[in-house]
Amino acid sequence: MRNRKTKLWIYLFLLPAIIIFLVFFLVPIITIFITSFTKWDGFNSPIFVGFKNFINLFGKAEFLISLKNLLYWSLIAAFLHVGYGAIVAFILYRKPFGWRFTRSVFMIPNVIAVAAWAMIYRFFFNNDFGFLNNLIRIFNPEFNIPWFYNSPYAFWAVTLTWLFYSVFVTLVILTDLMAIPDEIHEAARIDGASALRITFKIDLPMIKNAIGTGIILSITSRIAMFEAIALTTRGGPGDDTMNIPLILVSSITDMKYGVANAASVIMIILGILTLIIVELIFKMRKVEKF
Amino acid sequence: MNLIKKILSKVFIYTVMLFTVTVSLFPIIWVVSSSFKTNGQILTQPFGLPTALDFSPYVKVFTQYNFTVYTLNSLFIAVVATLFALMIYALAAYVLAKFNFKGKSLFFILFTLTLLVPGHTKAQPIFSLILNLNLYDTRLALILVYLSNGMALSIFILKAAYQTVPKEMSEAALIDGASFWQIFSRIHVPLVKSGLVTAGILMFLGNWNEYFYAMLLTSSKATRTLPLALGFFTETFSYNYTEMFAALTIVIIPSIIIYTLAQEQIQKSVASSGVKG
Numbered sequence: 001m002r003n004r005k006t007k008l009w010i011y012l013f014l015l016p017a018i019i020i021f022l023v024f025f026l027v028p029i030i031t032i033f034i035t036s037f038t039k040w041d042g043f044n045s046p047i048f049v050g051f052k053n054f055i056n057l058f059g060k061a062e063f064l065i066s067l068k069n070l071l072y073w074s075l076i077a078a079f080l081h082v083g084y085g086a087i088v089a090f091i092l093y094r095k096p097f098g099w100r101f102t103r104s105v106f107m108i109p110n111v112i113a114v115a116a117w118a119m120i121y122r123f124f125f126n127n128d129f130g131f132l133n134n135l136i137r138i139f140n141p142e143f144n145i146p147w148f149y150n151s152p153y154a155f156w157a158v159t160l161t162w163l164f165y166s167v168f169v170t171l172v173i174l175t176d177l178m179a180i181p182d183e184i185h186e187a188a189r190i191d192g193a194s195a196l197r198i199t200f201k202i203d204l205p206m207i208k209n210a211i212g213t214g215i216i217l218s219i220t221s222r223i224a225m226f227e228a229i230a231l232t233t234r235g236g237p238g239d240d241t242m243n244i245p246l247i248l249v250s251s252i253t254d255m256k257y258g259v260a261n262a263a264s265v266i267m268i269i270l271g272i273l274t275l276i277i278v279e280l281i282f283k284m285r286k287v288e289k290f
Numbered sequence: 291m292n293l294i295k296k297i298l299s300k301v302f303i304y305t306v307m308l309f310t311v312t313v314s315l316f317p318i319i320w321v322v323s324s325s326f327k328t329n330g331q332i333l334t335q336p337f338g339l340p341t342a343l344d345f346s347p348y349v350k351v352f353t354q355y356n357f358t359v360y361t362l363n364s365l366f367i368a369v370v371a372t373l374f375a376l377m378i379y380a381l382a383a384y385v386l387a388k389f390n391f392k393g394k395s396l397f398f399i400l401f402t403l404t405l406l407v408p409g410h411t412k413a414q415p416i417f418s419l420i421l422n423l424n425l426y427d428t429r430l431a432l433i434l435v436y437l438s439n440g441m442a443l444s445i446f447i448l449k450a451a452y453q454t455v456p457k458e459m460s461e462a463a464l465i466d467g468a469s470f471w472q473i474f475s476r477i478h479v480p481l482v483k484s485g486l487v488t489a490g491i492l493m494f495l496g497n498w499n500e501y502f503y504a505m506l507l508t509s510s511k512a513t514r515t516l517p518l519a520l521g522f523f524t525e526t527f528s529y530n531y532t533e534m535f536a537a538l539t540i541v542i543i544p545s546i547i548i549y550t551l552a553q554e555q556i557q558k559s560v561a562s563s564g565v566k567g
Contacts, residue, residue, distance in 0.1 A: 009470040010385045014397060017382035017441070024438035025404050028415035035414075042418055088310055091303050102307045104553055105314050111549040111556070112318075112542040113499035113517040119538055120317045123324075129531055131320050134336035164313045171560050224408040227501050231521060245410045249506070257414050264411035271408060 029268075036262040041255045053262035063247060063263075065239040069155070070222060070270070076159060077218040085169030085214060086207075090199065092170065093177045103174075106167040118231040121161045122148060148232045151240050158241045161228045162221075169214035176210040177203060212282035219274045223267050244270075318542065325535035332531045347536040355526060355533070356511055357519065357540060364516040367429050368497035371436035376490050379441065380482075383448035384474055388460070398445075405442035410502055420507050431507045432515070436500065440493035447492075447559055451485025452478060488555040495545060495556075516541045 036053055038046035057063045088106065092099045109117055124131050125147040136143045147157040180203065188198050204211075226245040229235060235242040244267050251260035324332055325347060326340035351357045385391070386398055416435060425431040455478055463473050479486075504518040519526070520541060527534040549556060 006389075006470060007391065010389050010391050013381040013385045013474075016378040017401065017445075018397070020378065020438050020441065021400060021404065023419070024412070024416065024435070025407065025441075026400075028412040028419075029407060031415040032411060042421075087306060091306055094303070096300075096303050096307065098307060102310055103557070105311050107314075107553065107557065107560075108318065108546060108549065109314050111495060111499075112545045113501060113520075115499075115501040115517045115520045116538060116541045119520050119523065120321055120542075123321065123535070123538070124317050129324075129332050129336065131317075131336060164310070168560060171557060220408065224410050226410060230505075245502075248410065248413055252414050252417055252506070257418070260414045264413070267408055267411050271406065275406070 032261040032264045032268075035258055036265045038258045040257040042257050046258065049258065053258045054266070056259065057247075057262055057266070062235070062239045062242045063244075066242045066244050066247060069241065069243060072155075073159065073222040073225070074219045074274075076163065077222050078215045081163055081166045081218050082169050082211065082214045084164055085166030086173055086211060088166070089170045089173035089177060090203070092174055103167075103170070106165075106170065109165045110167050114227040115231055117165075118161055118228045121157070121228075122232045125157055149237055151237050154233045154237055154240050158229055158233060161232070162225070166214070166218065168217060169211075172213055172217075173207050173210040176207040180206050208282050212278050215282075216275055216278050219278075220271050223270050223274075318546075321535055321542070322539050325532060325539045327532060327535075329529070329531050332535075347532045348540070351533050351537045351540060355537065356514075357516075357537060359512065360514050360516045360519045361540070363429060363513060364498060367432045367436065367515060368494050371433045371439075371497050372490055372494045374433070375437045375440055375444065375493055376486060378437065379444035379489065380448055380479070380486060381474075383445045384452055384478060386445065387449040387452035388478075398449075401445050402442050404438075409439070413502075413506055416503070417506055425507075427508050427510055427513050429513055432500075432504060432513075435503045435507065436493075436497045439496050439500070440489065443492060443559075444489040447489045448482065448485050451482035455481050484555070487552075488559055491548060491552045491555060492559060495548060498548075499545060 035046050037048060037050060039049045039052070040046035088102075092103055123129070125133070127133050127144060127146040132147070133143060133145065145153060147153045184202060185198060188202055193201070222243075224245060225243050226249070229241050229243055229246060230249075233241045235246045244263050248260050248263040248267070251257070251263060323340055326343055327335070327338075331338060331340070352361075382397075382401070386394065386401075420426055420431045420435070423431075425434070459477055459481075460473050463477055468476070499517060500515070501517040501520075504515045505521065508514060508518065514522075519537070523534055523537070527537070
């Protein structure tokens with residue numbers, strides 16, 4: 001009797017979360033996958049069209065440029081963005097003067113709205129009142145470049161809005177670094193290993209998982225990058241800074257729901273591919289967390 | 291030789307740290323200080339500090355540009371969504387942490403998998419759902435969508451918090467004749483307060499900062515949130531730079547204040563889960 005009552009309570013406690021899961025995750029995801037194979041405007045019933053939406057996407061310049069941008073952005077994210085985050089983590093790990101302050105401040109760009117950060121950069125790089133161009137004009141009064149509106153600068157201006165802000169990578173790596181037992185370092189030092197050697201031979205292999213996690217997180221953030229583009233370049237000039245979420249939104253606005261969901265499916269597949277590839281490269285599964 | 295090496299490494303360390311602090315903080319300081327300059331000063335003295343602390347641009351932004359409405363919208367939506375989400379996930383995490391039942395691991399895996407689906411990808415189904423519910427351009431639409439935002443993260447944080455509560459406490463209460471609900475509400479909830487606060491802060495920040503779904507699901511000024519107002523800056527302020535900078539400051543300062551007050555919790559949960567708030 002008591003047991004049956006408890007069971008009832010358990011499922012009652014789970015019910016609201018299950019409803020949210022169904023309404024906002026399961027049903028939308030199933031809808032995306034099914035309707036990506038249909039022509040659908042939201043009013044009339046979807047018509048099955050096979051892979052046509054995908055073929056159309058791959059025939060569009062804006063989509064191909066998005067893929068190219070995503071490839072560049074992913075490489076920049078994996079090497080420079082994560083690399084910078086890792087360097088900061090290794091520095092903070094040695095606890096130099098001001099390390100706590102640096103860690104705290106580094107987080108700030110990530111706690112304010114992405115949209116606001118994009119706006120800050122747009123102002124900072126503004127040709128008339130932006131700080132950057134005014135600084136350059138001290139040395140070269142003739143200087144005039146609207147960074148977000150000219151090719152090829154726009155791509156790099158958008159890249160700069162996130163390039164150095166890898167505090168998540170830093171925090172994840174720092175946690176793993178701090179978990180390395182001191183004895184291992186001491187033993188290595190007694191054996192005469194240099195600080196650099198300890199970093200490369202002991203620390204780096206031990207934080208492999210953290211670096212892998214950092215790369216996955218930063219690449220999937222690039223796949224979903226919307227605000228930093230929508231509030232600065234809107235994908236322009238031309239399609240220079242196009243990304244898949246912008247195509248997704250414009251397809252919804254044009255009531256091409258099938259195309260929109262094909263774009264979503266591609267985003268999900270790219271995310272899963274990233275996960276698999278990075279886990280394979282880093283052999284993340286095989287390393288036990290200590 | 292060793293000394294040179296030591297100096298070089300110190301120089302490298304402090305260069306990177308100084309650079310990190312500068313790129314993180316300077317753009318914000320520049321925005322805030324520009325909001326206290328006149329239009330002329332912004333254009334002609336980009337490096338000068340403001341000459342006076344004049345708050346009239348802020349008053350103007352709130353009174354003449356509808357920012358009072360945007361701020362109240364943001365606050366209302368973020369608070370209500372956070373409170374309801376907290377209740378829902380506090381219940382779910384409790385049974386996931388404390389009981390064995392059929393489908394337990396399946397539910398936990400499903401709830402955690404939500405983390406892997408980029409929020410933007412569900413745009414069309416959610417857009418259509420809100421249209422069909424006749425909720426387009428309402429605050430309720432955003433509240434509903436934001437309920438789902440912190441699912442995996444909150445369940446992680448809260449489950450870990452419940453697991454620190456010793457089993458003996460519920461057993462003792464059970465012997466005393468306490469009901470399922472009483473054991474939850476009187477014994478566990480007070481003991482996981484800090485977990486609730488952490489999850490709440492992270493969800494609030496996420497909701498307060500959200501732009502994508504606010505853009506997709508609302509259109510009028512009456513329902514506009516602060517981050518969304520950023521998208522209309524150029525048309526709103528045209529050439530009133532001072533007010534534009536003041537408006538931007540209004541959007542970013544609350545997040546920074548909340549973060550400053552709760553940075554320990556935020557950093558810890560980010561580091562352990564590697565997840566954005």
